[in-house]
Amino acid sequence: MVDVLPGFREFYPENCFLRNFVFEKIRQVCRHFCFVEYDAPILEPLELFTEKSGEEIVDQLFAFTDRGGRAVALRPEMTPSVARMIGSKINALKRPLKWFSIEENFRYERPQKGRLRSFYQLNIDIFDEHTLDAEGEIIALTIAILQSFGLSSDEVHLRLSDRCLWSILLQMLHVPEDLSTTVLSIIDKIERTTFEEIIEQFNKLALNGVLLLEKIREFKGIQDLQGLEKFFNQLPQSPGNLLEKVTLRLDQLKVLMSLLDHKGLKDFITLDLGIVRGLAYYTGFVFEVFERSGKSRAIAGGGRYDHLIEKFGYPQTAAVGLAIGDVTLMHMLQEKNLLPAFEQKCDLFVIFDAAVKHLAMYDVHQLRLAGFSVNYTFKENVALDKQFRQALQQAHWIATYQDGKSFLVLKDLAHRKDYEISRQEIISFLQKQNL
Amino acid sequence: MVDVLPGFREFYPENCFLRNFVFEKIRQVCRHFCFVEYDAPILEPLELFTEKSGEEIVDQLFAFTDRGGRAVALRPEMTPSVARMIGSKINALKRPLKWFSIEENFRYERPQKGRLRSFYQLNIDIFDEHTLDAEGEIIALTIAILQSFGLSSDEVHLRLSDRCLWSILLQMLHVPEDLSTTVLSIIDKIERTTFEEIIEQFNKLALNGVLLLEKIREFKGIQDLQGLEKFFNQLPQSPGNLLEKVTLRLDQLKVLMSLLDHKGLKDFITLDLGIVRGLAYYTGFVFEVFERSGKSRAIAGGGRYDHLIEKFGYPQTAAVGLAIGDVTLMHMLQEKNLLPAFEQKCDLFVIFDAAVKHLAMYDVHQLRLAGFSVNYTFKENVALDKQFRQALQQAHWIATYQDGKSFLVLKDLAHRKDYEISRQEIISFLQKQNL
Numbered sequence: 021m022v023d024v025l026p027g028f029r030e031f032y033p034e035n036c037f038l039r040n041f042v043f044e045k046i047r048q049v050c051r052h053f054c055f056v057e058y059d060a061p062i063l064e065p066l067e068l069f070t071e072k073s074g075e076e077i078v079d080q081l082f083a084f085t086d087r088g089g090r091a092v093a094l095r096p097e098m099t100p101s102v103a104r105m106i107g108s109k110i111n112a113l114k115r116p117l118k119w120f121s122i123e124e125n126f127r128y129e130r131p132q133k134g135r136l137r138s139f140y141q142l143n144i145d146i147f148d149e150h151t152l153d154a155e156g157e158i159i160a161l162t163i164a165i166l167q168s169f170g171l172s173s174d175e176v177h178l179r180l181s182d183r184c185l186w187s188i189l190l191q192m193l194h195v196p197e198d199l200s201t202t203v204l205s206i207i208d209k210i211e212r213t214t215f216e217e218i219i220e221q222f223n224k225l226a227l228n229g230v231l232l233l234e235k236i237r238e239f240k241g242i243q244d245l246q247g248l249e250k251f252f253n254q255l256p257q258s259p260g261n262l263l264e265k266v267t268l269r270l271d272q273l274k275v276l277m278s279l280l281d282h283k284g285l286k287d288f289i290t291l292d293l294g295i296v297r298g299l300a301y302y303t304g305f306v307f308e309v310f311e312r313s314g315k316s317r318a319i320a321g322g323g324r325y326d327h328l329i330e331k332f333g334y335p336q337t338a339a340v341g342l343a344i345g346d347v348t349l350m351h352m353l354q355e356k357n358l359l360p361a362f363e364q365k366c367d368l369f370v371i372f373d374a375a376v377k378h379l380a381m382y383d384v385h386q387l388r389l390a391g392f393s394v395n396y397t398f399k400e401n402v403a404l405d406k407q408f409r410q411a412l413q414q415a416h417w418i419a420t421y422q423d424g425k426s427f428l429v430l431k432d433l434a435h436r437k438d439y440e441i442s443r444q445e446i447i448s449f450l451q452k453q454n455l
Numbered sequence: 456m457v458d459v460l461p462g463f464r465e466f467y468p469e470n471c472f473l474r475n476f477v478f479e480k481i482r483q484v485c486r487h488f489c490f491v492e493y494d495a496p497i498l499e500p501l502e503l504f505t506e507k508s509g510e511e512i513v514d515q516l517f518a519f520t521d522r523g524g525r526a527v528a529l530r531p532e533m534t535p536s537v538a539r540m541i542g543s544k545i546n547a548l549k550r551p552l553k554w555f556s557i558e559e560n561f562r563y564e565r566p567q568k569g570r571l572r573s574f575y576q577l578n579i580d581i582f583d584e585h586t587l588d589a590e591g592e593i594i595a596l597t598i599a600i601l602q603s604f605g606l607s608s609d610e611v612h613l614r615l616s617d618r619c620l621w622s623i624l625l626q627m628l629h630v631p632e633d634l635s636t637t638v639l640s641i642i643d644k645i646e647r648t649t650f651e652e653i654i655e656q657f658n659k660l661a662l663n664g665v666l667l668l669e670k671i672r673e674f675k676g677i678q679d680l681q682g683l684e685k686f687f688n689q690l691p692q693s694p695g696n697l698l699e700k701v702t703l704r705l706d707q708l709k710v711l712m713s714l715l716d717h718k719g720l721k722d723f724i725t726l727d728l729g730i731v732r733g734l735a736y737y738t739g740f741v742f743e744v745f746e747r748s749g750k751s752r753a754i755a756g757g758g759r760y761d762h763l764i765e766k767f768g769y770p771q772t773a774a775v776g777l778a779i780g781d782v783t784l785m786h787m788l789q790e791k792n793l794l795p796a797f798e799q800k801c802d803l804f805v806i807f808d809a810a811v812k813h814l815a816m817y818d819v820h821q822l823r824l825a826g827f828s829v830n831y832t833f834k835e836n837v838a839l840d841k842q843f844r845q846a847l848q849q850a851h852w853i854a855t856y857q858d859g860k861s862f863l864v865l866k867d868l869a870h871r872k873d874y875e876i877s878r879q880e881i882i883s884f885l886q887k888q889n890l
Binding site: 024059088090160279366377389392 | 812
């Protein structure tokens with residue numbers, strides 16, 4: 021007996037139903053926002069991922085050599101593939117593009133709560149839009165998806181941050197530009213690392229760890245625009261017109277915040293500079309969605325990444341995107357009782373005497389073609405009362421075909437009502453009911 | 456720039472739309488037949504496939520060693536995984552089971568028309584049903600799926616054959632039982648092989664190639680029950696009560712044919728012993744769907760495989776299944792113009808003066824939450840007439856928000872009608888329209 025690999029899942033019908041329910045709801049909301057769906061190969065040339073994805077992701081690749089000698093890998097994320105799709109046809113596509121996918125990704129991680137080796141992810145992206153309308157749209161769609169499952173702003177919030185302000189801050193604190201990405205990835209893990217370890221990591225980069233960490237912690241704690249202005253004004257003046265850059269960036273932040281306010285999303289948004297995002301390719305505003313209780317991992321994460329597509333050799337193309345993983349989302353929805361029950365009942369169950377099976381079989385097929393879900397008991401010569409008991413558990417209506425009778429009996433189980441009708445009428449009769 | 460691997464596909468929105476359209480229609484029909492959906496991992500332990508799948512499939516595996524030293528492979532077919540799912544929980548599951556999946560499979564083949572290295576497949580299976588009702592139900596569902604796309608019995612037919620009759624015939628022709636599977640797999644390829652090659656292959660197995668091929672060709676040509684009876688009666692009497700076995704089996708075939716007849720499917724069915732099915736695990740009736748024109752590869756194929764689940768170490772469980780590949784199906788539907796146009800129009804496009812953008816943004820979000828697909832022009836200060844031109848191309852309705860006006864103008868583009876309504880009314884107004 022060969023078991024499922026660790027970190028992979030079988031979906032028995034009940035779980036498959038829940039998965040499909042969640043995906044279908046997400047698809048609907050994406051369509052209400054006029055996003056169109058795309059997909060890309062699960063298996064890609066290895067170098068698509070080794071060159072541009074974060075280091076952590078590359079260490080977790082399912083990579084191998086195929087029968088043709090190609091170095092290939094199961095995709096750990098969708099972004100490189102969609103960057104290629106967009107980049108290679110950018111001039112043929114009507115822009116700006118609002119695209120989404122619901123795809124399976126693979127990462128060789130230690131399986132644990134909320135982390136599997138195979139997981140699904142919703143990716144929503146807007147390409148070729150420089151204005152904050154793109155951020156506004158992506159954030160609004162994310163929140164609308166959460167709302168569609170019945171989640172309120174008391175339960176979840178989107179923590180909004182800015183990589184630009186972070187990188188200006190690092191410049192003001194005299195962190196050399198080429199260390200900026202490394203420092204940000206250290207900051208990204210700050211809540212899971214001890215102070216001593218962080219200071220040691222900074223010192224190793226020949227930075228003043230103690231001073232840097234003090235300022236970073238102060239910055240991370242700021243929760244409003246006024247606080248941000250005050251913080252930057254109190255920093256020692258630095259070379260270059262960095263303060264001017266701060267002002268411009270704070271203006272952008274104000275515009276984005278009021279755009280989200282106008283969309284009626286204020287209660288869902290928390291300004292929180294503690295969000296940095298681990299991936300190196302983000303270039304502007306970044307965001308993550310969490311439960312307010314703080315219980316779970318991030319439910320969603322994203323941001324602006326204006327320079328990724330050009331890194332693949334295509335024309336520079338602005339981009340804002342966000343991803344929602346299925347594992348954490350499903351877990352939260354399950355905990356909050358926001359998932360529906362698995363309803364297996366069919367519209368109609370047909371029971372029959374063996375002598376008139378041929379009539380029942382004909383009608384079953386016609387009823388199914390007409391769009392009703394119809395079931396019946398397999399095997400010959402099952403007693404009518406046994407068929408009836410099976411029908412009771414499985415259907416909303418029961419049709420009984422008895423030998424020698426010129427009509428059939430239709431039973432509406434919900435309303436405890438019986439009808440005698442001719443075979444010819446059955447489809448039109450059922451079409452008039454509320455099935 | 457990193458290209459897509461050969462035999463893999465990107466799905467740009469139009470193709471993704473068509474793929475989803477086909478899958479969603481198939482899902483609907485499966486549900487009308489009361490089949491439930493399941494799924495299994497794309498990556499499985501290698502031995503799941505090497506032990507039970509056909510040799511050809513094993514030679515085409517995307518197999519590798521994962522970071523944990525496990526021999527793994529991308530699944531080339533769903534059957535071994537579903538056999539495990541069913542087998543390991545057979546006593547907890549309500550039987551008979553009617554299951555389906557729409558899954559991606561991977562085979563390292565030479566990419567050519569109708570053959571890709573990654574393809575989707577619909578799998579429908581009934582487990583734990585010994586009677587011919589299972590065959591009847593699988594065949595009826597297959598044909599209903601074809602009918603749901605608008606295909607008629609003039610265009611497609613299901614070729615019905617029987618592995619049992621084949622194996623009785625091989626016994627009558629003195630083919631040793633242990634060679635039976637090998638001989639059948641040679642017969643499966645008979646139409647793509649020259650006579651000389653076949654005779655050579657038979658002779659290599661120490662069989663009388665010329666005689667064998669003559670009888671096989673005669674048998675393959677039979678097209679009705681009478682012909683089958685006549686053929687077997689003319690064969691020299693053999694050891695064992697083989698003729699009795701033939702009679703019993705022909706009775707079964709008669710029952711199945713009349714069951715399909717009762718379901719109204721007669722016009723879709725062709726008795727055709729030329730169908731053998733390459734996979735070794737089939738044990739009874741087998742079938743393949745083809746275009747009547749004979750133009751394309753098989754669109755679907757399946758049959759009874761009562762002994763596969765026990766081969767994985769689980770209790771013996773009867774099974775009948777069928778698979779439809781997406782590549783050939785889509786190709787045929789495209790050729791016959793049976794696929795819908797890619798409709799990208801949204802319900803409503805909102806255009807606005809910059810001064811009232813905040814009002815428009817609020818309403819856009821509320822309309823989307825209410826279930827309308829709504830779009831608008833990104834960027835600040837786009838002239839109203841330019842927004843209008845974009846709206847014309849993209850939407851069925853246009854709402855105009857003008858500065859200083861206490862109402863908004865709703866334009867029904869299909870019916871060339873304008874309405875002046877207050878902002879508060881817009882959702883309820885649109886809900887009353889046929890959107």
